[in-house]
Amino acid sequence: MSDPSTVDANLRQRPVLAVTCGEPAGIGPEVSIKAAWQLRAEINSVLIGDAAFLAMIAAEIDPQIRLVALSQQALRNNGLPQFPQDRIAVIDCALDAHVKPGLLDARNGRAMLRMLDIAIDGAQQKIFDGMVTAPLQKSTINDAGVPFTGHTEYLAEQSATAQVVMMLATDRVTPPLRVALATTHLPLKDVAAAINFDSLSRTIDILHADLQNKFGLKQPRILVTGLNPHAGEGGYLGREEIDVIIPALQAAKARGIAVSGPYPADTLFQQKYLADADCVLAMYHDQGLPVLKYASFGHGINITLGLPFIRTSVDHGTALDLAAAGLGRADHGSMIAALNAAAQMVRATVRWAD
Numbered sequence: 132m133s134d135p136s137t138v139d140a141n142l143r144q145r146p147v148l149a150v151t152c153g154e155p156a157g158i159g160p161e162v163s164i165k166a167a168w169q170l171r172a173e174i175n176s177v178l179i180g181d182a183a184f185l186a187m188i189a190a191e192i193d194p195q196i197r198l199v200a201l202s203q204q205a206l207r208n209n210g211l212p213q214f215p216q217d218r219i220a221v222i223d224c225a226l227d228a229h230v231k232p233g234l235l236d237a238r239n240g241r242a243m244l245r246m247l248d249i250a251i252d253g254a255q256q257k258i259f260d261g262m263v264t265a266p267l268q269k270s271t272i273n274d275a276g277v278p279f280t281g282h283t284e285y286l287a288e289q290s291a292t293a294q295v296v297m298m299l300a301t302d303r304v305t306p307p308l309r310v311a312l313a314t315t316h317l318p319l320k321d322v323a324a325a326i327n328f329d330s331l332s333r334t335i336d337i338l339h340a341d342l343q344n345k346f347g348l349k350q351p352r353i354l355v356t357g358l359n360p361h362a363g364e365g366g367y368l369g370r371e372e373i374d375v376i377i378p379a380l381q382a383a384k385a386r387g388i389a390v391s392g393p394y395p396a397d398t399l400f401q402q403k404y405l406a407d408a409d410c411v412l413a414m415y416h417d418q419g420l421p422v423l424k425y426a427s428f429g430h431g432i433n434i435t436l437g438l439p440f441i442r443t444s445v446d447h448g449t450a451l452d453l454a455a456a457g458l459g460r461a462d463h464g465s466m467i468a469a470l471n472a473a474a475q476m477v478r479a480t481v482r483w484a485d
């Protein structure tokens with residue numbers, strides 16, 4: 132770790148992104164450090180995690196990596212100091228137990244939430260231009276005694292946002308594929324009841340607005356799946372299309388939104404439909420995400436739409452098997468994509484002091 136005092140005149144030319152390092156027993160710390168270091172000339176990444184633990188991993192990845200530790204108190208009191216581009220700031224968020232790679236430890240569950248809280252706080256105070264999250268193990272947080280279903284829901288709660296939308300995206304295919312979800316992390320048995328006219332209408336409005344604001348699409352074209360096999364087969368395989376989805380789509384069209392559907396989800400993902408669309412809105416997690424992950428796993432991104440700040444993440448999980456086998460096995464391509472996407476959104480929305 133080195134001295135944080137040197138001033139970097141270029142600091143504000145680089146978006147400042149908080150990077151929460153996620154589950155310490157997984158690949159999150161490794162992919163965060165590698166991606167932050169690789170992109171240091173373009174993005175001022177501020178890692179949030181246990182500073183001593185991250186320094187140890189960084190030294191093993193590449194002894195040239197230079198991390199500078201800051202306390203949360205110093206951040207609160209003085210904001211983020213300026214650093215030269217050859218150093219990565221780390222906001223220290225101490226773990227509660229020694230880490231054995233690949234082995235989950237509930238004693239570290241709450242530390243992952245503290246990392247998120249620091250990032251949320253800093254994003255809301257505009258210390259950070261946005262936040263990027265490495266994967267965490269949802270079960271570790273639950274095992275620590277805190278009910279937790281995912282970053283998406285936690286970020287909504289902590290920022291008092293009534294509804295958000297999960298969207299995964301990749302530009303590894305042509306045209307770029309974006310898949311948003313009408314529900315997030317829910318047991319399958321609860322999905323149908325969670326989709327009603329109001330919730331679906333809000334989802335469509337958030338999706339439409341953020342495709343405009345964050346992706347620069349003037350009139351985004353959204354294809355919507357049905358919920359049931361073959362989009363309900365005219366009511367013979369379920370009535371949600373007739374009772375909920377079609378009325379919500381008609382109302383959205385009347386508000387000037389370019390939505391169409393409901394389409395059978397199993398046949399929608401083909402070029403002749405996707406070529407003229409900007410996004411697919413699927414009804415639930417495993418209806419839409421396997422398609423995207425099959426197309427680009429390890430290089431896609433996850434974006435939370437509807438939040439009062441920018442948040443992106445990776446498309447993969449904690450990969451405990453890789454972490455257990457040692458550093459050097461995890462691909463950090465998705466973390467690179469997540470950082471670049473957040474930076475692009477920041478550049479599109481923030482006015483830079485020249």
Ligand SMILES: NC(=O)c1ccc[n+]([C@@H]2O[C@H](COP(=O)([O-])OP(=O)(O)OC[C@H]3O[C@@H](n4cnc5c(N)ncnc54)[C@H](O)[C@@H]3O)[C@@H](O)[C@H]2O)c1
Pocket residue numbers: 158162264265266267268269270282429433444445446447448449450451452453460461462463
């Ligand atoms: N953004 C997030 O926080 C996030 C995203 C997805 C899953 N998760 C969580 O991660 C945990 C484990 O999930 P899982 O086992 O379903 O999926 P996983 O992505 O951790 O692993 C699935 C497979 O993909 C491989 N893999 C994953 N990331 C890789 C990478 N960067 N490079 C090379 N190979 C990689 C793994 O080795 C494994 O074989 C769960 O708790 C899940 O909820 C978190």
Ligand SMILES: N[C@H](C(=O)O)[C@H](O)COP(=O)(O)O
Pocket residue numbers: 280281282283284416420433444445446447
């Ligand atoms: N649904 C995400 C995926 O499959 O990649 C993942 O679980 C992460 O979700 P959060 O960003 O809400 O933690």
